[in-house]
Amino acid sequence: MMIKKARNRDYISPLIFMAPFFxxxxxxxxxxxxxxxYMSTLNWAGYxxxxxxxxxNYIDIFTKDKIFWKSVLNTLRIGLVGFxxxxxxxxxxxxxxxxxxxxxSFFQTLNFLPYITTPVAIGMxxxxxxxxxxxxxxxxxxxxxxxxxxxxxxxxxxxLIISIMIIWRNTGYFMTMYLAGMTAIxxxxxxxxxxxxxxxxxxxxxxxxxxxKSVTTFLVITSTIYMFQMFDEANLLFTNQSSSTxxxxxxxxxxxxxxxxxxxFGSNPRMGYASAMAxxxxxxxxxxxxxxxxxxxxxxxx
Amino acid sequence: MxxxxxxxxxxxxxxVSLISxxxxxxxxxxxxxxxxxxxxxxxxxxxxYFMENVKTIFSSNFSRAYLNSFIISISAMxxxxxxxxxxxxxMNVYHFKAKRIFYTLIMMTMMVPTQIGIIGYMIExxxxxxxxxxxxxxFVWLASGLGAYWMISFxxxxxxxxxxxxxxxxxxxxxxxxxxxxxxxxIPGLLTLCLLQFLWSWNSYMxxxxxxxxxxxxxxxIFVKSLASAFRTDYGAQLCGLTLSTIPILILFSIGSKNFxxxxxxxxxxx
Numbered sequence: 001m002m003i004k005k006a007r008n009r010d011y012i013s014p015l016i017f018m019a020p021f022f023x024x025x026x027x028x029x030x031x032x033x034x035x036x037x038y039m040s041t042l043n044w045a046g047y048x049x050x051x052x053x054x055x056x057n058y059i060d061i062f063t064k065d066k067i068f069w070k071s072v073l074n075t076l077r078i079g080l081v082g083f084x085x086x087x088x089x090x091x092x093x094x095x096x097x098x099x100x101x102x103x104x105s106f107f108q109t110l111n112f113l114p115y116i117t118t119p120v121a122i123g124m125x126x127x128x129x130x131x132x133x134x135x136x137x138x139x140x141x142x143x144x145x146x147x148x149x150x151x152x153x154x155x156x157x158x159x160l161i162i163s164i165m166i167i168w169r170n171t172g173y174f175m176t177m178y179l180a181g182m183t184a185i186x187x188x189x190x191x192x193x194x195x196x197x198x199x200x201x202x203x204x205x206x207x208x209x210x211x212x213k214s215v216t217t218f219l220v221i222t223s224t225i226y227m228f229q230m231f232d233e234a235n236l237l238f239t240n241q242s243s244s245t246x247x248x249x250x251x252x253x254x255x256x257x258x259x260x261x262x263x264x265f266g267s268n269p270r271m272g273y274a275s276a277m278a279x280x281x282x283x284x285x286x287x288x289x290x291x292x293x294x295x296x297x298x299x300x301x302x
Numbered sequence: 303m304x305x306x307x308x309x310x311x312x313x314x315x316x317x318v319s320l321i322s323x324x325x326x327x328x329x330x331x332x333x334x335x336x337x338x339x340x341x342x343x344x345x346x347x348x349x350x351y352f353m354e355n356v357k358t359i360f361s362s363n364f365s366r367a368y369l370n371s372f373i374i375s376i377s378a379m380x381x382x383x384x385x386x387x388x389x390x391x392x393m394n395v396y397h398f399k400a401k402r403i404f405y406t407l408i409m410m411t412m413m414v415p416t417q418i419g420i421i422g423y424m425i426e427x428x429x430x431x432x433x434x435x436x437x438x439x440x441f442v443w444l445a446s447g448l449g450a451y452w453m454i455s456f457x458x459x460x461x462x463x464x465x466x467x468x469x470x471x472x473x474x475x476x477x478x479x480x481x482x483x484x485x486x487x488x489i490p491g492l493l494t495l496c497l498l499q500f501l502w503s504w505n506s507y508m509x510x511x512x513x514x515x516x517x518x519x520x521x522x523x524i525f526v527k528s529l530a531s532a533f534r535t536d537y538g539a540q541l542c543g544l545t546l547s548t549i550p551i552l553i554l555f556s557i558g559s560k561n562f563x564x565x566x567x568x569x570x571x572x573x
Contacts, residue, residue: 017476018389024444024445028444029419032422032423032426033422036418093315108563109556111319113323114326117329120507120523120527120544136328136345231507231508239530271421275421278421285413285415
């Protein structure tokens with residue numbers, strides 16, 4: 001009797017402790033995604049009669065929808081300029097800070113501030129810096145006698161401004177990650193290298209960099225996932241503009257998520273079609289995640 | 303030679319820090335201006351209009367937006383941390399067959415981009431008539447995959463299983479053991495997760511954008527957006543609201559920056 005009771009408890013208690021997490025995950029995270037899959041087979045504005053259209057939405061996305069593919073290219077363009085630069089800068093500053101004897105954590109905290117600032121604030125401030133007539137940078141250019149540049153209003157500049165936002169926001173974060181990684185490298189490695197007469201440059205490329213591989217892998221995966229979901233930065237750069245343009249000048253800043261947000265909740269809602277876009281995006285991110293997990297686990301086994 | 307090198311390093315670090323501080327400083331400094339004056343002066347130097355801007359935003363119900371943001375973030379923070387701590391406890395203290403499966407599931411939940419389900423989530427919440435409340439903005443944070451993963455590894459490293467065993471022999475119930483014995487052992491981990499959850503929900507922009515459709519439910523980002531109208535955008539007031547909204551984050555961060563950074567880096571460095 002006693003034994004049976006103990007076994008019972010061991011079987012049920014873990015379930016009780018795990019249940020809230022999995023119930024919440026199902027109700028508020030997984031079910032909405034599954035429901036989106038269902039909605040992606042509909043022609044539906046969200047309030048009228050649902051019409052089942054099968055795979056038509058997907059076929060349209062892949063064959064007709066130029067704007068969707070433009071948004072994919074925009075996202076890649078903004079992200080692939082922003083994140084790699086932020087990562088290299090973050091690594092460089094981490095290496096600089098790591099050798100600093102005083103004020104290390106002070107500077108680390110200071111550079112981490114952009115990462116915790118509300119995105120809304122970042123969007124507004126960047127508008128004030130880069131705006132053509134009143135923006136600080138352009139007033140500086142004008143003051144020096146130069147020609148002002150319409151950074152936010154032209155299609156060749158605006159995506160770059162968003163990349164700069166990404167760099168500004170994430171460099172401190174990447175730096176912090178790399179610093180933590182560098183702290184975890186055992187000192188003996190450096191001491192042994194010094195005895196062998198290695199220069200500090202050699203140390204960096206032969207010891208520091210290879211040992212940071214797992215940090216880099218983690219950052220590349222999480223940034224890629226983040227990149228594909230980019231919305232706040234792009235959307236907020238244009239919120240205070242008088243003309244309510246979707247996607248910025250010539251839609252050059254329309255990211256995938258902004259596009260599907262606009263399709264779903266804009267003036268002409270197409271919930272079904274937008275859901276199909278979300279599902280395609282889900283597929284892209286799933287592929288990236290699986291490749292990423294493989295890379296990370298592969299590292300662990302080695 | 304060595305000294306010169308460290309001076310150069312110091313100057314570079316200082317310069318970089320200044321650049322990364324400029325937008326932050328601009329937010330504060332511009333919030334002390336009357337909107338019309340911002341662009342006629344050098345906005346790097348603060349002016350004297352801050353209290354006027356504070357008055358402006360509080361007269362248009364900023365306190366309600368602030369309160370809403372607090373309600374959402376505090377609830378999201380407390381409940382999600384508790385839920386994740388329970389997972390961390392269960393995965394370490396009990397032995398059960400499906401453990402590996404659960405672990406894989408949690409790893410997978412970490413990778414699921416929840417924003418993608420936002421349309422389905424909106425329809426779901428509308429069907430249960432919660433779309434005009436603050437609840438959808440809280441619910442979405444509750445099951446945090448990263449949080450669960452973090453708690454599993456934290457409980458593993460800081461809860462001695464012998465303590466749990468001896469409490470069981472003394473006849474304590476499982477919930478009593480969890481709240482009275484396990485929780486005090488993992489306080490640093492709980493604090494880290496609290497900070498992260500607060501930050502994420504406080505800064506969240508897209509969910510309020512979709513779910514908030516009446517004034518009483520405004521959160522800070524939506525409130526700030528509402529200050530821009532077709533007639534006049536009160537930039538000074540907007541920035542003042544944003545500056546005030548950064549204060550809780552700054553306080554939390556300055557109290558717990560070590561824990562905070564530890565939590566963020568945990569996943570990467572262990573990798």
